[in-house]
Amino acid sequence: MSNDSLTAQNENFSEWYNQIIQKAELADYAPVRGCMVVRPYGWALWENIQQALDTRFKATGHQNAAFPLFIPMSFLEKEKEHVEGFSPELAVVTHGGGQELEEPLVVRPTSETIIGHMYAKWIKSYRDLPVLINQWGNVVRWEMRTRLFLRTLEFYWQEGHTAHATAAEAEEETLRMLHVYEDFAVNEAAIPVITGMKSETEKFAGAVHSYTIEGMMGDTKALQSGTSHNLGQNFAKAFDIQYLDAQNQLQYCWTTSWGLSTRFVGAIIMTHGDDQGLVLPPRLAPIQVVIVPIFRNDEEKQQVMEYAEIVKKALSAFRIKLDDRFEQTPGFKFNDWEMRGVPLRIEIGPRDVADGKVVIARRDIPGKAGKSFVELNALSHTVQQLLDELHQAMLQKATKFRDDHITAAATYDDLKEAVQNGWAYSHWCESRECEAKIKEDTKATTRCIPLSQDHSKGTCVVCGKETTTKAYFAKAY
């Protein structure tokens, strides 16, 4: 909307991020501290994320359902680690209908407890298992410091909750959904992520262990972009989720939970954005192709608009918008749509009408270099091809950026240096003490113990103890 220059550079990254969100009209601040208003353009992006995930959930046998926003306080208190983890950030309702409530209600920070309570009623036999349910909804966590999309008091997400007959099945499910998130991130959002396990200190409150997809943002900080938890029998025991097995023996279930939130919108912004603004991954972009008509007089306007309608029809398989704002100049629109991250722009002027062609400009390649002429009859095919190329190019660029900023740090000095502007990948003895020392000295935390690693022998980067485990260390959002 204005010609203020933006720079996606380290010292300005935070400012850049906020400006992009405002200017691209993704979200706005609500009149309540820490609360976010998601605007239509931002919500359209979220809806595409929802759809991409939902398709994958259905394909893996999950069903959607809805559980209440309010949870009795006593439910939260049933799982010890869970309540300890969440109590500082709970919003509590004490009054309803003008009267004080007998028992305070918690606005759900997550739904393990109430869903666990229901599962206990629903599950009686091994024949009832597995239960595979997902919920789309909103949750509230009273965070001290907030950032749009990344950490807000209220956020939108999906939370999957499953119950299984055996530990092995639960673990299988936990990893299956982790890989669903990985597949989504890579193949829909063009965000390369590292899949791994969270350390004991970083895991979900109440989980046996937690997995994460970890992404590197444009300022090299890490973002936990989705998580999958193996809850073991912790919640089954707290909520009496039991079943009779084939030998008529009463058994506790094994449960999992997994979630991905509107935080992922922040991941998209911070992974792909550039000095011009947003760059949206083609498969999730609310508008994949925008048509900008160019004309000088009424006669040209009529010709160009007629032609533009034909082009629009030819591309009806895509999410397409014809920018018919006559009061704005083409140059303005070019910049406007670039800022909003639209992957492809089609320019149609009198010359193109005469030639039976259009100009297509790629968002990821600035200026003339990203423009090409395309014949009308090859248009649909070319657009599909370009969208795919764009996706691949964005994935490659982000992958290269990430790999260029990961250092295999063998010594503690190397690690301290590496986490200043990137991630360190180092041997670690898995002790809380060494983890805490790194955090104390550098503000970097263990991001994850990656699933794929060679388990070569080495010594802990902090204490020197022998280990075959490596982990990523980085500053994080």
Place this chain on the structure above:
RNA sequence: CGGGGUGUAGCGCAGCUGGCAGCGCGCUGCGUUUGGGACGCAGAGGUCGGCGGUUCAAGUCCGCCCACCCCGACCA
């Protein structure tokens, strides 16, 4: 909760030793424009964060309060 900062038009800001409330962008109307952020003319838009004090006179000086932002602590 600690440290720092900012509150003046929708947004971004200027406003000095107190003296008629301003600028840029945006917005409305008309006209000319339109292949990389157009231009002219005419307009609309204000509880200067709030309360109190000093003064002939306060956006400006003093006191208190409030809100928001940034950096910490804390956390997805």
